[in-house]
Amino acid sequence: MKEISLEAVAEKYNHLEIIWDEKDKWHTHTKAMINAFIKKVLITFDIKEWKILNAGSAGYSYDLEEKNILHVDIAAKRLENLKNSLVADIQKIPLRDQQFDLIICVGSVINYCDPPAVLKEFKRLLKTDGKMILEFENSYTLELIGKKSFNRKAVIVNSFYNGESEKVWFFSEKYILELAALYNFTLVETFRCHILSPLIYRIFKNEQFAAKFAKLDSILRDLPILNKFSSNTICLFTQC
Template sequence: MSDIPADIAELKSRAKVSYDQMEHVWPPGDPWSEHTKANIDAFVRRVVPAGNLTIFNAGCGGNDYGLPPSAITANMDISFRQCRTLPRALVGDVETIPFPDNAFDVTICVGAVINYVRAEVAIPELIRVTRPGGLTLVDFESSFSAEIMFSRNWAKPTSVIERLYIDHMDKTHLYSLAHVRALFERSDSRLIESQGYHTATALWERVFRKALIPRAAFAIDPFTSRVPGFRALASSILVACRKA
């Protein structure tokens, strides 16, 4: 990490320390985590084609998304602890992936992994290891999130925020969908699908701040995340891109 800017090295080292201390990245029983995991897992299972594919799970966080146990060829995480529960796992950084070009049919990097790094470095890396015609799935926290609406960080191509996440202060980048799409296009990949979620929950957090998010907000989130106008305020966005 010595040849990278000090602020990025700090962001990464904080992520590694935090995730090394976490038993579960999505603690069971925490409604926000369960909602996030359910959206991610469903998207991955729907978008990843069936068949005998080579799949790379970058920033795995101990999650196989409910894919068949043998489906994932390689799991990687910056945190050793988050590699322990999955087979064929290695410690590594999505900014410098230790695999050759065009190695995988599908590269999955979901659960806001790219928010902990420089998207302009990580996205070309994720595409580099994906074969031509293959898919890259990414999930990121959006700078258009209702949670920070009208704040100085809102609606920027990239911004940095620090806030409470589960039990610690988390520092991450936020990105706009347009910025992420442009980074994919710069690496000859085309966005073929995108899906926002955490819209109703983000609005609740904007208005009521520390008040517990009610079950109803999670229940209506799949609907508000499809309504034009609301849709743009999702705090998380899943995308699938095809490499030319």
């Protein structure tokens, strides 16, 4: 699997002033989806004493108790003011086995990485019955439909972030779920966002305009066939 330069990724994120910029309507919608999903799935658990690994956190806690979180990121600047933090590649984290109750890896962090390496590491770090919340950019998207890259298990795509182009991996949902099962993760719940908006982006090449159509996600999720498409997918897993 051809690697994306993690040094270049670290440099990029070290120089960004804001990770989740409110002016970036596309990614603001994605962040809102992530926040809502985390809150929804964790409300059924007593997490007050949980040890949480936030992998590729960029310093964001997603409204969880800071004292329970270890932030890990390759961009050192993003962790400067955090007491519980570690600058490391999430594919190889220098920590002992089975010490976390929950691992969160969102913000499409895994799309810069090799998924088997990441999931193998998360399996090692999670306690038995531990939970994992994983979000990724999906190749089963209307942005790619009709192209050779559509629904490929792993494909490099010219994407965008904060108004600038970037190359990232897109993964098929099937591929991620198969890998998760290989590393003894059981899927509990799935949620998708940016269903129609990727098609609008493909036509008009304007992410701010396309982001307006993300408001339709709540309706489109109830429509058979169409609700399987998404730019972003987030899942809750439990370790067997």
